[in-house]
Amino acid sequence: MTRGADTExxxxxxxxxxxxxxxxxxLSAPDSLALGADGLAAPLADFADGGAELTDGLTEAVDCCPVEALTLHSARGGYRIDPAD
Incomplete structure (x- = not known):
């Protein structure tokens, strides 16, 4: 996968x-998140460490979490993207 300079x-x-x-x-972002053996959410592969491309499904996953347990952060700058502060 080629990443452009402006890719978030x-x-x-x-x-x-x-x-x-x-x-x-x-369910919203099966390529980004899964439930681990302990039954809790866990980011997959690059979403845990190096960063991967932001998708609509991932934004939806963060927005639909009933207990607001998920946050998205910029892989480059570390700042919080979603939900907004």
């Missing part, structure tokens, strides 16, 4: 104290 790369952070394992995030 994001990492997903999961507040494991808040996550209740509803699975809404994994």
């Amino acid at each position: 790369l994001v990492v997903v952070r999961v507040d494991r104290d808040r996550c209740i394992g509803s699975g809404m995030c994994a």
Whole structure:
């Protein structure tokens, strides 16, 4: 995959104290998030560390989390993207 200079790369952070394992995030963004063996949300591959491209499904996953356990951050700058502060 070729990434353009203007592509927004994001990492997903999961507040494991808040996550209740509803699975809404994994349904909305199955290429980005999954429920781990402990039943809690976990970012997949690049979304955990180096950053991957922001998708509509990922934004939807963050927005539909019933306990607001997910946040998106810029992989380059570290600032919070979604939900807005």
